[in-house]
Amino acid sequence: MKNQHTFMGIALSACVFGMCAASTFAADETLRSLAEKNNIYIGAILNSQWFSGQLPSNYEQIHKTQFNIVVAENEMKFDATEPSEGRFNYGNGDKMVKYAQQNGMRVRGHALAWHSQVPGWVNNYRNDKQKLLKVLKNHIQNVVGHWKGKVAEWDVVNEAISNNEPMWRSQSVWYQGIGPDFIDSAFVWTHAVDPDAELCYNDYNLEQGISPKAKAGFLLEQVKRWVKNGIPIHCVGSQTHVEDTTTDKHFIGSPDSLRALAKELAKLNIKLKITELDIGFKSGINVSKKDLERQGKTFREYLDIVLEEPNADTYLIWGVSDKWSWLGGLNRQKGLIYDDNLKPKPAFDSILVRLQTFEPPQDTTKQDTTKTDTTKTDTTKQDTSIAIPQFSSMKALSMRISGRTLFISGANTAKVEVFDMQGRPVFNGKCETGALELKGISEGVYMVRIREHSTSLVQKIAIK
Numbered sequence: 001m002k003n004q005h006t007f008m009g010i011a012l013s014a015c016v017f018g019m020c021a022a023s024t025f026a027a028d029e030t031l032r033s034l035a036e037k038n039n040i041y042i043g044a045i046l047n048s049q050w051f052s053g054q055l056p057s058n059y060e061q062i063h064k065t066q067f068n069i070v071v072a073e074n075e076m077k078f079d080a081t082e083p084s085e086g087r088f089n090y091g092n093g094d095k096m097v098k099y100a101q102q103n104g105m106r107v108r109g110h111a112l113a114w115h116s117q118v119p120g121w122v123n124n125y126r127n128d129k130q131k132l133l134k135v136l137k138n139h140i141q142n143v144v145g146h147w148k149g150k151v152a153e154w155d156v157v158n159e160a161i162s163n164n165e166p167m168w169r170s171q172s173v174w175y176q177g178i179g180p181d182f183i184d185s186a187f188v189w190t191h192a193v194d195p196d197a198e199l200c201y202n203d204y205n206l207e208q209g210i211s212p213k214a215k216a217g218f219l220l221e222q223v224k225r226w227v228k229n230g231i232p233i234h235c236v237g238s239q240t241h242v243e244d245t246t247t248d249k250h251f252i253g254s255p256d257s258l259r260a261l262a263k264e265l266a267k268l269n270i271k272l273k274i275t276e277l278d279i280g281f282k283s284g285i286n287v288s289k290k291d292l293e294r295q296g297k298t299f300r301e302y303l304d305i306v307l308e309e310p311n312a313d314t315y316l317i318w319g320v321s322d323k324w325s326w327l328g329g330l331n332r333q334k335g336l337i338y339d340d341n342l343k344p345k346p347a348f349d350s351i352l353v354r355l356q357t358f359e360p361p362q363d364t365t366k367q368d369t370t371k372t373d374t375t376k377t378d379t380t381k382q383d384t385s386i387a388i389p390q391f392s393s394m395k396a397l398s399m400r401i402s403g404r405t406l407f408i409s410g411a412n413t414a415k416v417e418v419f420d421m422q423g424r425p426v427f428n429g430k431c432e433t434g435a436l437e438l439k440g441i442s443e444g445v446y447m448v449r450i451r452e453h454s455t456s457l458v459q460k461i462a463i464k
């Protein structure tokens with residue numbers, strides 16, 4: 001199974017045009033192995049059906065082969081872990097933690113203080129501030145204490161901001177009963193129980209801009225205040241449930257906006273994690289191959305943020321296969337990277353190829369830059385439709401295209417690879433004369449990577 005899925009990526013990377021050489025990629029590469037090479041976490045939820053053994057065995061096989069971080073779809077939420085007052089249920093969560101340990105995966109805990117999936121008994125105390133404070137504190141102490149050292153990061157507060165205005169969400173038992181203090185308190189209590197856990201604020205629509213009126217703009221102000229006041233928060237989780245741009249007429253989110261948020265958070269030494277990604281199409285429409293390829297491109301653009309921004313480290317998808325996705329409830333479909341039959345979709349290939357071809361800039365590292373470097377070069381102005389970031393590790397290497405001839409200077413023998421905007425290799429060859437005909441490639445925009453020894457240059461070209 002492991003190789004079968006990788007093979008899809010390789011089949012695509014095998015050259016379809018006459019001039020291509022053998023595949024560039026090793027046969028046993030998976031999203032997971034490539035993510036580890038790139039020093040990021042890539043993951044998917046364990047769907048609720050997994051906990052009751054309702055899923056085919058290849059689901060789990062794919063999950064543990066392709067991913068290195070896991071989160072439970074519903075099983076660590078308040079109603080699941082404390083269904084009646086003071087009686088805790090850790091069975092399903094323990095099952096996932098064991099699975100993660102057996103397979104060397106990181107565990108995300110989701111979620112401690114949230115307005116949804118709160119059991120009925122909590123609502124009995126809706127007008128009793130002191131009691132609600134005790135209920136929330138007791139819940140956090142027990143749940144976080146139970147998984148101390150096993151759950152590496154928690155969504156301490158989930159979806160506390162209003163969708164319509166830059167303010168806290170008022171429809172919440174915690175907000176109504178306690179006021180906004182429940183948020184700061186939840187972080188402090190969680191940190192006191194497990195000081196080693198990474199603590200996140202998690203929400204959706206954070207890819208819709210950082211203006212003061214947008215959710216992320218409001219959140220940024222809160223994060224600044226938390227940091228200033230010493231509230232233990234380490235990360236912002238962007239759920240990133242988005243719709244394909246062509247089917248959502250009111251679409252206002254973008255990878256660029258989320259990247260802008262990541263950059264602002266870096267200045268505060270706070271990480272950005274993509275925690276619940278799906279990119280759905282409207283229910284009921286026919287989804288073509290072209291649509292799926294465009295979807296793959298969007299998946300890749302969000303991945304670019306995690307690969308390129310030093311304070312971003314996690315790319316987590318809210319489901320494995322379209323078959324068990326929650327998206328129908330949102331009037332969306334086909335938002336994940338495996339189809340109903342657990343076959344990888346173009347989005348899978350797009351992610352795989354991007355992980356294969358990414359080369360980190362030499363002067364940045366994932367771990368350290370949030371602490372020291374808040375002035376990293378602004379890349380938001382770059383064209384995010386580019387499959388590979390533009391950077392050069394050796395200035396002397398250069399290229400230019402004229403018609404279909406690629407002129408290269410600064411190299412004696414350059415290895416030349418051309419990728420389409422999905423990140424898929426379409427050409428692979430050598431240039432020893434300073435000029436190379438890019439035969440067999442149709443008109444369009446491509447990324448070219450040239451390499452000689454350890455130096456390389458990546459550049460966008462248009463073939464007309």
Ligand code: 9MR
Nearest residue numbers: 048073074110116117158204239276326
């Ligand atoms: O996928 C979850 C679905 O099974 C539940 O019915 C739903 C109930 O609220 O929650 C879904 O997960 C949500 C997550 O916990 C928080 N962000 C939005 C997710 C999708 O609704």
